Amino acid sequence: MKSTKLILLHPTIQKQSSSSNTNRLWLIFIITFFTTAFTLTLITTTTRLCRLLNPASTFHIRRPPHYATTTNSTHMTSTEVATITAAVAHCAAAASHCNLLVFGLTHEALLYKVLNFNGRTIFLDENENLGSRFEQHHPGIEAYDVQYKTRVSEMKRLLESARGKLRSKCRPVQNLLFSECKLALNSLPNHVYELSWDMILIDGPSGYHEAAAGRMSVIFTAVVLARSKKGGAAATHVFVHDFDREAVGKLGHFVVERASDERLMTEFCRVSTSANSSSSSTSMV
Template sequence: MRPKTNQGLNFKILLLGVFLAFLLLFILRSSLSTSKENPTPVLQNLPARNSNDVIEEAEAKSTNCSPSCNKIPRPLAQALLHYTTSTITPQQTLKEISVTAKVLEKKSPCNFLVFGLGHDSLMWSTFNYGGRTVFLEEDGAWIEQIKRRFPTLESYHVKYDSKVNQAENLMDVGKGPECTAVGDPKFSMCQLALKGLPNDIYETKWDLIMVDAPTGYYEEAPGRMTAIYTAGMMARNREEGETDVFVHDVNRVVEDKFSNAFLCEGYMKKQVGRLRHFTIPSHRDNLDKPFCPV
């Protein structure tokens, strides 16, 4: 989630284009909402008034919008200002960001859960304008630093007990019946399930989940084994519908093997660069459904 490379120009072009698209959508929704709330008066039931007077009054009301009604919403303006003036850009590439942005364009406003907190978090929250975007971060000090810069972001501290050097053993553990049984990760007996998240995280029906944390590039790092597994179980355990799950850095062994095993190759929609996109259906309506599609 934290920046490692500079893709400034391409990223800013993408961001500007997406913000303009969201702005146009926002204005269109506002216009439709205004027209529904203030329909043109019916003339038949107003015999005591001149019809021309009624029409003129209706037209005046339809154009009598407050000075702020067509302004860019403050969160969008703040994000646009931040990214167009910042030399720091997200770790994901233009093509990788575009994959998730296209899904958000269709589903937002929605519930979006992100494992990781960084300089791209404001971008994801803005793409999901009007929805709820929550970030789970391993570094408490980093959360405080980001909160000082972007106080509106919703984030929570998460402790991970796993390490990258335990990945092979955890893969074997994940094949056991306690890990393939569909259920709430909060009450799971599987060693891979994250148990210490706020209750609300388990209770929310997430439309999108992105796994771009915790740290996973050295042996003693927490690794993303439990984050990937928990994301998959949250998707399977929702009452109905599908969850779009994204995993970044699949060029690494852990992200590659654990995403294929616990999010399932059969549920994978596409891979672009180091990002994989899975669409996982609910399993609660059919507990006999195989963990991965045959």
Template structure:
């Protein structure tokens, strides 16, 4: 636990050092002559350092798993970052995407109230899933068999595929996401929602962006649902790497019509 806290502190202080050095570089100063020479820590970063320095709780992902997403954030931030799941690491993700928009979707309203009371700056939305983990084999079969799940790849709200989530908060559909992290809903027992529909819907969101590509991260990818559904609906051909339980996909836009097949 102490080691994890030290690692997190190091990550934030390195990021802080980067911001300060960038702010003191000649090119930065030329562009910001009207700005005060006093460099302050960004509020989100200061809040994160204080939060993780004083908490006794350990976040779920390991250091090398976090590093995969951090590497992408370093290239793309500030950006639009969608996270399925609200947890002890949420403030970290929001802070690492400094000046970007980070949105969290969470199934447990009481957990949202608890976390946002501790960290009011987080943008979180409640959503109740209508699936059970024991439906996974049937949903996998439907997704692989039905034409509506492989050919109509536009806005998920207009999809006829039974795997598409069509009534999530409007922010999910109206923003083009640069990064998406799938770390929810819960899926450890047969009567919990599982991530079947989330994984499929994220694939639609990525393919439906105007142009460019979306980096998608699937946590717990050694479990049946996360493994099978991500390989089939985010596609093995789009896998960029995996460390421990975190799998990284890069999915291109399909809006141009240049990409014809559901999977490469």
């Protein structure tokens, strides 16, 4: 009869085996957790990106809570959003470096930033601290607040004053930082005046009541920036949202040429213009 041998495991071996099993279970748990988290992040990011790249879906996205203080009460239509986003995308694709200046920090801001992937996008808004709060929520956004001195109730007087000084203080080509024209914005960040803008979108400030800032000074400043640009493309595309308050929803598209001769240095507009676009520049009215 063969004798039965009893094999006894040393206690330390048993502990090592138990510890090894525990470590494997933790390793499996950690791998599963991070895999699940990565998958959910990928799905969320993809969904957001699709919404940003689709103007129709972006138009229906609910505004984040930090937009509650914005004074831009008129939303763009899906057609207007599609028109502007197409222009931004074309600028980003055509230019080696597209510079986009946006007056008004609206819920389309992230869309413009994403589309202008190879250029610089700067947002200017009349609401104090809105830009800094927006930057905190969305790193990579460059936004500043602007203090406007004009009022809608003063529109006629301001325009008449500017028209009377077209060849002096309110000329099309000038250094806005030191301008004495009442319609000129000279309190913007210094680099705004130094950059050559390929596209300017005017969707602010508010202008639907007498005490509002109105967009006279913004339109004037945009044209001077385009006329006075030193480099980049020969023309700047200027979009003005709700440029006719009696027909809310109208989007103006103007092409402003850089001053290349004496005439363009002393004139804002050519004689030939159309209702929604211009071959030369935007008008002050």
